[in-house]
Amino acid sequence: MRLAGRVAWVTGSAQGLGEAIAKRLAAEGCRGLTLSDIQPEKLERVAQGIQQAYPECKVLPLFCDVRSEAQVAETVQRTVETFGRLDILVANAGVIHAAELTEMTLEQWQWQIDVNLTGYFLCAREAAKVMKTQGSGVIIQINSKSGLKGSYKNGAYAASKFGGIGLTQSIAMDLAPYGIRVNAICPGNLFESPMWQESLFEQYARKWGIPQEAVQRYYEAQVPLGRGCTYEDVCNLLVFLASDEASYITGEAYRVAGGQL
Numbered sequence: 001m002r003l004a005g006r007v008a009w010v011t012g013s014a015q016g017l018g019e020a021i022a023k024r025l026a027a028e029g030c031r032g033l034t035l036s037d038i039q040p041e042k043l044e045r046v047a048q049g050i051q052q053a054y055p056e057c058k059v060l061p062l063f064c065d066v067r068s069e070a071q072v073a074e075t076v077q078r079t080v081e082t083f084g085r086l087d088i089l090v091a092n093a094g095v096i097h098a099a100e101l102t103e104m105t106l107e108q109w110q111w112q113i114d115v116n117l118t119g120y121f122l123c124a125r126e127a128a129k130v131m132k133t134q135g136s137g138v139i140i141q142i143n144s145k146s147g148l149k150g151s152y153k154n155g156a157y158a159a160s161k162f163g164g165i166g167l168t169q170s171i172a173m174d175l176a177p178y179g180i181r182v183n184a185i186c187p188g189n190l191f192e193s194p195m196w197q198e199s200l201f202e203q204y205a206r207k208w209g210i211p212q213e214a215v216q217r218y219y220e221a222q223v224p225l226g227r228g229c230t231y232e233d234v235c236n237l238l239v240f241l242a243s244d245e246a247s248y249i250t251g252e253a254y255r256v257a258g259g260q261l
């Protein structure tokens, strides 16, 4: 219960890592949880599940496309109307489309920049307006190891995530005088995620010219600790960064990638 009484907002929380983060925030004692996504039915199911498992944590599921300035502003407004404040933003919503440079369309490029970078900017900006008036708050971006090192046939995703690190470092300085901390978490490969299960195994088999069933072993072989990243690995760091134990930490980007550089 390291986040007892806090109010948090997790974007892209209808599935995958965002769903796991939402559950963990409830388990750590948050009293209010805004969950947002563009998949309303899945989001509703996740919200109901958390509400049942953690009756003391009030869950507010909202449709919000992080690319929409109006929807992001409304999500923050509804959060404050419902819970009276906002302590923690987890900017988790993200998309990926792997492609070699000359095969990447402007549309694919723009989609990844819009969701992964502009979406983070909009959510951080609107959350920070509330946090500034409170004189406290924590913003955590779910970035990627591809935000710290170039990624083969994955330029748009890497560019969008590198941009997120620049934004994190910069707004950490803007917001420090107001008691708001901003950090990024850069996970390794989350093989259990729908992102891998529904799309990346297939995309990466094509990219490397190997069979789909060989992809996981290929990626694990690049990790000194010899396994993929789990939701729990990410949540453990996230809870620490969101808590007062991390009160002297801002503007950082931490890999959770088993030693993979």
Ligand SMILES: NC(=O)c1ccc[n+]([C@@H]2O[C@H](COP(=O)([O-])OP(=O)(O)OC[C@H]3O[C@@H](n4cnc5c(N)ncnc54)[C@H](O)[C@@H]3O)[C@@H](O)[C@H]2O)c1
Pocket: 011, 012, 013, 014, 015, 016, 017, 018, 036, 037, 038, 039, 064, 065, 066, 067, 092, 093, 094, 095, 115, 119, 142, 143, 144, 145, 186, 187, 188, 189, 190, 191, 193, 194, 195, 196
């Ligand atoms: N899966 C991995 O291996 C991995 C590794 C490193 C970093 N990450 C990052 O973790 C985060 C979560 O990824 P995941 O694996 O859970 O992916 P996922 O595809 O399972 O979940 C992403 C969620 O974001 C939502 N989303 C997509 N576009 C949106 C938009 N415009 N507005 C609001 N929500 C939107 C989706 O509906 C989905 O629920 C992403 O930022 C991703 O880049 C993932």
